[in-house]
Amino acid sequence: MTNPLARSFYERDTIHVAKALLGKILVRRLGSTTMAAVIVETEGYRGYDDPASHAYMGPTRRNLVMFGEAGHAYIYFTYGMHYCLNVTTERKAQPGAVLIRAVQPVRGIKMMTKHRKTDRLVELTNGPAKLTQALAITRNLNGHDLTSGQGLFIVEDEPRTPEIKSTRRIGIVSGREKLWRFFMKENPFVSRKR
DNA sequence: CTAAAGATGTCCT
C-alpha cells in the first residue's frame, strides 16, 4: 500500500487520529529524491475545548488551516526560526490538528544529514523542528493537501500495531493535564527522553 | 502601535 491516506482517515476525532498516525510513513518528495520516515511521536491539539491549541481563541490568519478541511498540512513558524508540521483533523469548521513531533528515517537519509548538518542519525528527526528541517518543510507547504500524493504525504506501509505510551504534551503552559502526547514505546527517535 | 510570548534547538557550564 503506497497510496496516500484517504481524507476519511483524517476526518475523525483528533486524539484518535494522533494515535492512528503512529507507524505511518511520512513521505517527502523533493525533485528526484524521496525521503521517508516512520511517525513515532505525535500530539493532539483540539479546538475550543483545548486551551493549549492554536485554535482555542477562534480563527486567525495563522491557524486558519486548522478550521478547514481535514488532511491538510498546518505548518507554523515559531521562536523566530523553527517550523512545526501538523496534519488537520475533524470535519470542516471543526478545528483540530496533530503535531508530528518525531519520525524515524527510512529513506533519503543522506539528504536529511545534508539539511541538518549532522551525521548523528538520532539527531536528524527526534524533535518537531528537527524533522521539518531534515525534510525541508517550510511555510510554502502550509495548507498543502496531504491526500494529493504530491510533495508531502502520508502512507501506510504495512499495517502495524505499535505499543503506544501517552503522556502530557511538551512545551505548553495550559491544558497540561490532558494526556494527548503519544509515542511508540522504546523507540530511540522519540524526543525529550529522560 | 507596542510589547511579550512562543506546540524549540543548540551550545555552554
Added chain:
DNA sequence: GGACATCTTTAGA
C-alpha cells in the same frame, strides 16, 4: 540545568 538565538503572531493599549 540554563542562557540565548530570532521574528511572527497576537493581545492589549
